[in-house]
Amino acid sequence: MRYGMVIDLKKCVGCNACTIACRSQNGTPAGINFNKTKKYEVGRYPTAKMKSLPMPCMHCQNPPCLKVCPTFATHQNEGGIVTIDKEKCIGCRACIIACPYESRQFIWKINNYYENQKATPYEKLKFRKFERGTVAKCIFCIDRVREGLPPACVHTCISEARIFGDLDNPESDVSRLIALHQAAPFRGEPGTEPSVFYING
Amino acid sequence: MSSIIHRYTEMLSKKESLESMPLSPYNWSEADPSLQGEKKTLFGLCRHCMQGDCATLVHMEDGVVTGVEGRAGVPPNYGTLCPRGNSAIMSLYNPYRIKTPLMRTNPEKGLDVDPRWKEISWEEALDITANELKMVREEDPRGLVICEGWGERDTILRIPFRLAFGTPNEIGSHGPLCTVHYATGLIHGNFPVSIVDLEHCEYHITLGRSLGPNFATxxxxxxxxxxxxxxxxxxxxxxxxxxxxxxxxxxxxxxxxDFAFLLAMAHTMLYEIQTYDTEFLINRTNCTFLIGPDGNYKRAPGSGKPLIFDEFTKTPLPFDQEEAHPSLSAACRIDGEICNTGFDLVRQGFVSYTPEWAETLTTIPADTIRRIAKEFVSAAKIGSTIEIDGFFFPFRPVSLNTERNVTNHRGGTYADLTGKIINMLVGSIEVPGGCLGSGYRGARAIEPTEDGTMRPGYEAEERPFTFPPDHVGLVEFFPNCHTTPHLAVNAILEPKKYHLDYEVKAWFSVGGNPIRMNAQPEKYVEALKKIPFSVSIAYHMDEPAVLADILLPEHSFLERLRVAPFYPQHQSISDEVNGLQMIQMRQPVPRLFNTMHVDDIFMELAERIGILRGEGGLYDMVNRGEDWIIKDHGLNMNPPYVLDIHKRYTLEEIFDLQIKGWKFGDGTGLDSLNETGYKAHWQPRKNFYLYYYYPGNQTKHEFYFHHLKNTGDRLRNNLRKYDIPFPGIEDEEFIFDLYKPVPHWVNSSQDQAPKEYDLRAINWKTPYFSSDVGNVTGNPWLAELYQADPYEAVICLNPETARKKSLKEGEKVTVSSLYGKIYGVIRVSELFHPDTAGISGGYGGGAKGGSPLNRKGPDFNALLSIDIDTLDAVSAGQEMSPRVKIEKRRNAQ
Structure with missing residues (x-):
């Protein structure tokens, strides 16, 4: 069993429903986003196109972030999901430098959603999972996955551009789509072996 | 005026807050300790866009709402949810909400004037409001204006309240920037818009609208x-x-x-391609009707039936004569008058609109227009059929659809109608694969009149003329208009000039905010300052709230009980929800503040004014009402499930009766709905296509727009009858030029702008702002997204245009139209036509004391005009592409 995701860029409309569903699920503080969607354009007028690239953590099979962690705060769970134990993290940020995908963010300060306002009841409850001076990143919604549910970004995607499943099973939707479209990881740095694959669009 | 504009923009850039509304952080009360450890999930129903029908699950933990997600497996969203829907929690936990009833103590009003709010009890707030409204009602009920809008679209009692009060003056603040309804009402008998059948369509042309991705539905x-x-x-x-x-x-x-492109495409089809769905044009349109020199149907003596020209006998016959063979193209002499078929008149009208002509206006190469027209006609598969549920339909897998950015110009209604002509030429109206209305899917929509043509529906059905005008929004002079706050504001300021014989004494905001959502904000501020009493059912401190005398704080949408019928979708249809009749509900989360449900407020006020019970009261109006959009398919009071007009009801009891009497229901009520959250009834899919109800030649669409011409004629006669000029305009031909039966090119209201106004501003909806629903611009999660989005809250320019103007990425500029000016930052992008200044969403504006997020970004609407000579005369739609000039802001901070 190895959890993986396919993101179909032919279908993605860059709406960021994934980013906000992730926020709602994980309650990340302001400025901390497990998922980021980069919007950009290619070509010249009048044949230019608008493009988007959603970027969760790639959950590498061979994660460089894990190797550099001096306190073993980063670890690989069942199915290859990479998470961080905030109790063990000392905030050295070696992992941020090691990650080729800018998946990780350092929490300098727990920022509230409303600037110059106090934490709302939602923030008070949800921010317990985060600690100033530690590193945070996408966890493939491990709690949902353990309940048999897809990650929030996959569940919410309005164009069904995200598919989640078992990369080890050749019959799974993710495996079939990767084979059919020759989906490839973003920046296939030798050795990292990401679990997120993109269909080019 | 310019000094007022100056003051408005300057005011918004000031930093300090108002004394009675200090922006000190709000202290949230601690969660109820008894709820510690409690987990529950409620059925939700989203309200972060106008459609408001996505099924959700609302999760609570320890008494706190911890998650809102799409409800898996349930239509219409099947688990998915857009960024706005996913940000619902922030609409609940918003420190800038109005938390308790407030009363103004400072008589001076202004966006930057401190109202010196005083907290009062609900009893006081309701009593004061009811007394003021009662006095207005005793003098003249028309003195009350109810301003509705996207901020509050869950209410079911607003209209019954207005009817019981007796004022015609209900005005949607958002309407005139989206006048997209006339052609759909005329050709499909539907509201709000025309959509495309995405299950079958093979070639789709879309103009000035979104199919979904642009604002993430x-x-x-x-x-x-x-x-x-x-x-x-x-x-x-x-x-x-x-x-x-x-x-x-x-x-x-x-x-x-866009109108020039459409005219040229139709010209190409009529003069170069000349392949039509003749069967459709003869059987299902008024193309064959003979038109006299006065532009009206030539009618049979005695019966009065419209005449056609019979190809075999070469004589005029009534249109419904059996075994007649109506000619599409013919000219004949009847009673000494030369008559032509409707088809010939339309074709002749389009003779000069060549693709070369259109190229000079649109910059689209003539060959491209020709190619698209050819592809469209050949993809239509004229003559093919399809079987659905055992019924044979013509199959026309093409559709051309137009919306806001096509219709919101002078001549916009003609443009929308020209789009219909293009679809009719290939027969792709109300058949599988083609262009469909959305809303009511049933026989009533296209029922024929005695003329054989279908009865115009909704806004295509003209309103009666009364003089002096009853409606402060001047609907008497724009009988097919959408909503008209822009006309009301002028009439409020100068009633006599607009022939009104009464003054507006009270303004009631129910989700409407014309200051932010319309144009020339300073004029609305003046109008609201002039009105003696103003009350707002308010969620947050928006512009109408800061100008109000009394604020009645309402629940955020998650706190609001709601039961609603499902409206067929606004943008497209497919096998997913085709044939679905459904009711849905929202189970409310516990309220956070001293707020009330909007409909409880209406009942409380009606009781105090004395218009809740008895004949003509609010409950009576609820009993008599019918869903405006989906009529008998909606939630109505169907006997025996009606209100006793002498009793008092809770909102739950009213919903319970509505559900029990639902046409497609099983007789159960709110309790049963509470268990499932929705009730779905699947009709056969053939019922979705209106062709099914009147196939063959049983009903006809207007191809020659006889009804439009007649409306114009009646309006002109009424002006003569009362010997009055058309208000607010020099030359009334400027109005009547848009009531011709055959669309023709009209000059834009912007053509006379000085040369330095060399660009045209455009606006579009975004995933973060589809309309002003649920204060999405004040939502910090969405704000984080738009601030990171390269195309949001900036002024987008093509690189070539930027180079010519020596403007660089990130440069601070002033954008000015003839009507207003805004500040912004340049974004250079290849994604824009060189003549464009692209400004997205609905940013900027805002009032002191509200969320600072509401005041950020360029306010596109402040560039628009409310002047009558800039409007489309039929829909009263405002110009959405004003000419603008862009100048560097020197010394900008």
Whole structure:
């Protein structure tokens, strides 16, 4: 069993429903986003196109972030999901430098959603999972996955551009789509072996 | 005026707050300790866009709402949810909400004047409001204006309250920037708009609108994705290359010239291609009707039936004569008058609109227009049929659809109607694969009149003329208008000039905010200052709230009980929800503040004014009402489930009766709905296509727009009858030129702008702002997204244009139209037509004391005009592409 995701860029409309569903699920503080969607354009007028690239953590099979962690705060769970134990993290940020995908963010300060306002009841409850001076990143919604549910970004995607499943099973939707479209990881740095694959669009 | 504009923009840039509304952080009360450890899930129903029908689950933990997600497996969103829907929690936990009833103590009003709020009890707030409204009602009920809008679209009692009060003056603040309804009402008998059948369509042309991705709607986006996957060709004619255009073929067009493209496409079909769905044109349109020199149907003596020209006998016969063979093209002499068929008149009217002519206006190469017209006609598969549920339909897998950025110019109604002509030429109206109305799907929509043509529906049905006018929004002079706050504001300021014989004494905001959502904000501020009493059912401190005398704080949408029928979707349809009749509900989360449900407020006020019970009261009006959009398919009071007009009801009891009497229900009520959250009834899919109800030649659409001409004629006669000029305009021909039965090119209201106004501003909806629902611009999660989005809250310019103007990325500029000016920052992008200044969403504006997020970004609407000579005379739609000039802001901070 190895959890993986396919993101179909032919279908993605860059709406960021994934980013906000992730926020709602994980309650990340302001400025901390497990998922980021980069919007950009290619070509010249009048044949230019608008493009988007959603970027969760790639959950590498061979994660460089894990190797550099001096306190073993980063670890690989069942199915290859990479998470961080905030109790063990000392905030050295070696992992941020090691990650080729800018998946990780350092929490300098727990920022509230409303600037110059106090934490709302939602923030008070949800921010317990985060600690100033530690590193945070996408966890493939491990709690949902353990309940048999897809990650929030996959569940919410309005164009069904995200598919989640078992990369080890050749019959799974993710495996079939990767084979059919020759989906490839973003920046296939030798050795990292990401679990997120993109269909080019 | 310019000094007022100056004051408005300066005011918004000031930093300090008002004394009675200090922006000190709000202290949230601690969660109830008894709820510690409690987990529960409620059935939700989203309200972060106008459609408001996505099924959700609302999760609570320890008494706190901890998550809102799409409800898996349930239509219409099947688990998915857009970024706005996913940000619902922040609409609940918003420190800038109004938390308790407030009363103004400072008589001076202004956006930057401290109202010196005083907290009062609900009893006091309701008593004061009811007393003021009662006095207005005793003098003249028309003195009350109810301003509704996207901020509050869950209410079911607003209209009954207005009817019981007795004022005609209900005004939607958002309407005139989206006048997209006339042609759909005329040709499909539907409201609000025309959509495309994405289950079958193979070639779709879309102009000035979104199929879903542009503002991230769940159903529309998924359906489009599936249609593209199965190979549908998508052509987007747009000054901006959106995500939609990027997934299809982008045809860049000069802003505001879509009508010229449509005329040239129709010209090409009528003069160069000349392949029509003749069967459709003869059987299902008034193309064959003979038209006299006065422009009216030539009628049979005695019966009065419209005449056609019979090809075999070469004589005029009544249109419904059996075994007649009506000619599409004919000229004949009847009673000494030369008559032509409607088809010939339309064709003749389009003779000069060649693709070369259109190229000079639109910048689209003539050959491209020709190619698209040819592809459209050949993809229509004229003559083919399809079987659905055992019924044979003509199959026309093409559709051309137009919306806001096509219709919101002078001549916009003609443009929308020309789009219908293009679809009718290939027979792709109300059949599988083609262009469909959305809303009511039933026989009533296209029922024929004695003339054989279908009865115009909704806004295509003209309003009666009364003089002096009853309606402060001057609907008597724009009998097919959408909503008219822009006309009301002038009439409030100068009633006599607009022939009103009464003054507005009270303003009641119920989700409407014309200051932010319309144009020339300073004029609305003046009007609201002039009105003696103003009350707002308010969620947050928006512009109408800061100008109000009393604030009645309402629940946020998650706290609001709601039961609603499902309206067929706004953008497209497919097998996913085709045939679905459904009711849905929202189970409310516990309220956070001292707020009330909007409909409880209406009942409390009505009781105090004395208009709740008895004949003509609010409950009586609830009993008599019918769903405006989906009529008998909606939630109505169907006997025996009606209100006893002498009793008092809770909102739950009213919903319970509505559910029990629902046409497609099983007789159970609110308790049963509470267990499932929704009730779905699937009709056969053939019922979705209006052709099914009146097939063959049993009903006809107007191809020659006889009804439009007649409306104009009646309006002119009424002006003569009362010997009055058309208000607010020099030359009334400027109005009547838009009531001709055959569309013709009209000059834009912007053509006279001085040369330095060399660009045209455009606006579009975004995933973060589809309309002003639920204060999405004040939502910090969405704000984080738009601040990171390169195309949001900036002024987008084509690189070539930027180079010519020596403007660079990130430069601070002033954008000015003839009507207002705004500040912004330049973004250089290849995704824009060179004549465009692209400004997205609904940013800027805002009032002191409200969320600072509401005041950020350029306020596109402040560039628009409310002057009558800039409007489309039929729909009263405002010009959405004003000419603008861009100048560097020197010494800008």
């Amino acid at each position: 769940t159903g529309g986006t998924r359906k489009l994705t599936k249609a593209l996957e199965r190979g549908m060709k998508l052509v987007c004619v747009d000054p901006r290359c959106s995500y939609e255009a990027s997934k299809g073929e982008w045809i860049p067009i000069r802003p505001g010239t």
